[in-house]
Amino acid sequence: MATMKQVAERAGVSISTVSHVINNTRVVSDGVRQRVLGIIDEMRYIPSAVARSLKNDKTHTIGVLVPNSSNPYFAELIRWIEDAAFQLGYNIILCNAHGAAHKQTACLRLLMEKRIDGLVLVASGADDEQGPLPGHETVPIVQLERALPGLDADLVQARQEEGGYAATRHLIELGHRHIACVSGPADLPRTRERVGGFVRAMEEAGLAVTPESIVQDEFTSAGGHAAFTRLLARPRRPTAVFVTSDLMALGGLCAAGAAAVRVPAQLSVVGYDDIAGARYALPPLTTVAPPKHDMAWLAIELLIDRIRGGQAPLRNTALASTLVVRASTAPPQ
Amino acid sequence: MATMKQVAERAGVSISTVSHVINNTRVVSDGVRQRVLGIIDEMRYIPSAVARSLKNDKTHTIGVLVPNSSNPYFAELIRWIEDAAFQLGYNIILCNAHGAAHKQTACLRLLMEKRIDGLVLVASGADDEQGPLPGHETVPIVQLERALPGLDADLVQARQEEGGYAATRHLIELGHRHIACVSGPADLPRTRERVGGFVRAMEEAGLAVTPESIVQDEFTSAGGHAAFTRLLARPRRPTAVFVTSDLMALGGLCAAGAAAVRVPAQLSVVGYDDIAGARYALPPLTTVAPPKHDMAWLAIELLIDRIRGGQAPLRNTALASTLVVRASTAPPQ
C-alpha cells in the first residue's frame, strides 16, 4: 500500500503538500494539485486512517455493544445506528455480549484498545452481575434502552412502562377482563417495566392481578411458545394476553395455532417491539412500536455531540412508543 | 488516556520495559514486572491498538459489508461472523450497502482507509452495475453467498441451485403437480439459481414450467405478500409454492391466511434461508437451511488464513444446505 511519502516523491513535491491537497487544508497551485491528484490515482494511494488517528486522537469509530445482534429488534436498531453513524462520518464496530456481563467487559476492553471515539451500549446481563466498565472515564457512552446502575452516562430509551400500559389499556377497552401477561425473565429491567405498565392498567381498571396472571419464560420465541402452551392448557383460559416482546408473541401465536385456539376470536394477543416479522404474522400482530429509528439517531447524535466535547448535563431521554393495532386483537367473544 | 511513556516514568523504568511486560516478549525481573503491572492498573492504562497497528501494519479488524444488516438472514450470518472473528482475535466493522453498488464502493473505500486486515463481502446490487472495488489488490477478500463477476477472491457459498431443487423435489414427492414459484427480482444471482433448481426438478418430473409458474416481486415480506395475493386470485390455483426466501414466504403465509387459504391443507409452502422466524411461523415453515454457522466460520477462517499470508489457490467452497421439513407442506388434497 502506497504511502504519502511515496506519492510526494513521485510527484516531486513535499509530503505536506500532498497532505494539503488531500485535505484541502491550504491553497495549492492548480498545476501541483492536478499532478498530485494524478499520482494518487495512478498509485492507488489511499490515506491511512490509522496514522491519522494516532495523530489526531480520533478514530471516527463508534463501538456498538449489544446482547445479541441477530435478535431482530437489535438488528433493526443496529441498522439505524449504522446508518446514522455512517452519514455523520463514523463507522461502527459491532460486538455481541451474549447476555453475559463478563463478556461485555471483555468486549469493552478491546474496544477501548481500538480507541473508539464513543460507545453505544445496550447493556447485557442482570444488574447484579455488572462489573466495572473499563475506560468509561475516557470515552463517552450513550446507553440505549437500559440504564446500568452505577453508570453516569446519557440514556436514550423508550417509555417501557407506558408501552405496557397502553397495550393493556387497549385490551381492556376492547372489553377483556381476564387478561394474562407473558413476560421474559424478571431480572431484565425492560421486561420488569413493561410488566409494571400491565399491572398499573389492570389495577386501574379494577381487575385482579394474581400471581398466575403473569407467566414467565425465556425471552425468545421458544420461551413464548412454552409459556403460551402452559397458559392455554389451563382450565380457565384468559381471553387476552399481553406479551412483553414480539419474539415471544410470535412463538405464542404458533402455540395457539397448534392448540387450535383462534386469534383473535378466542384469544387476543399484543406484543412489544414491532419487529419486522410482526406485521406479517398470522394474524398480523398488534404491538407496541418503540421509535427505533429516532432512538438510534438520537443516540448517535448525542454521542457525537459528546465526542465533540459537548458538556451538557447528562441527558435521559425517554421517547414515546406507539401502539400499532393490527389483527391479533378483537373484543372477547 | 495514559500512555506507555507515562507508565514508564511513574514506574521508574524505560518505555521498552513496559512494552515487554505487556507483551511478554522478553524476560523481566519479577519485582519490576509487578511494579509495572501495579502502575498500569492504577493509571488505568490501556495500550493503544492504533499505535500498534501503525507499527505492525495490522489492525485485527475485519470489514463486513452486507446489503442490509437488519434482514434476518444477514443478521444471523453477521452474528456468527462476529462470533468467529472475535474468538480468533478480530473485531468487525459493519457496513450496509443497501443494495446499491455505488454505496458498496463508498463503504469499501472507508474500510480501506481504516486499514481493515480483510473483508467479508456479501455483494450488493445487480451484476451489471458493479464498479471497481477500491483496494482489492491489497486486502484479502472472502465473498460470501455471491460471486462478483470480475473479482478474484475466495468464495464461500451454499449450493443454491441444489436447494431449490431439493425444495421442489420435496413438493413433487408429496404428490403435487401444480407447483408455482415465487421469487425475488431476477437480477439477483442467488434468486436466479434457486429458481434454476426449481425448473430442473419440475422438468425432470415432466411437469410444465410456464411463464406464469413463476411470480416475481420484491425480496421482502411485502413482496411475498403481494405475489401470493396475485397468485391466489387466479382461477386455477397451484397446490404448492416454492418461495425463494423465508421473508417472502412469511409474507405469503400471511396473504394466504387473509385469503382464507389453509396451509398446508389447500396450499403447501416451502421457503428458503431458515431464518429464526420460520420455525415459529403459522404453520411452521418447511424451508431450505443453508449452513449459516459453518459458512460464517469457514469464511472467517479462510480470510484469516489469507491475512496471515496463506497463498493457497483461490478456493470456491459450496456447502450443502438441508431441507427442514416442518408443517407448511403436506400432500395435496
Added chain:
DNA sequence: CTGTTAGCGCGTTCAC
C-alpha cells in the same frame, strides 16, 4: 504558494 520538522504511542533493534 511550498518545504522542513516535530511528534502522536508503540514495537523493536542494538547497545550496555
Added chain:
DNA sequence: GTGAACGCGCTAACAG
C-alpha cells in the same frame, strides 16, 4: 536484565 533511539504514516506549526 535493562535502556536509548528509530520509525510506522500522517498533521500542523513554523519557516521561507
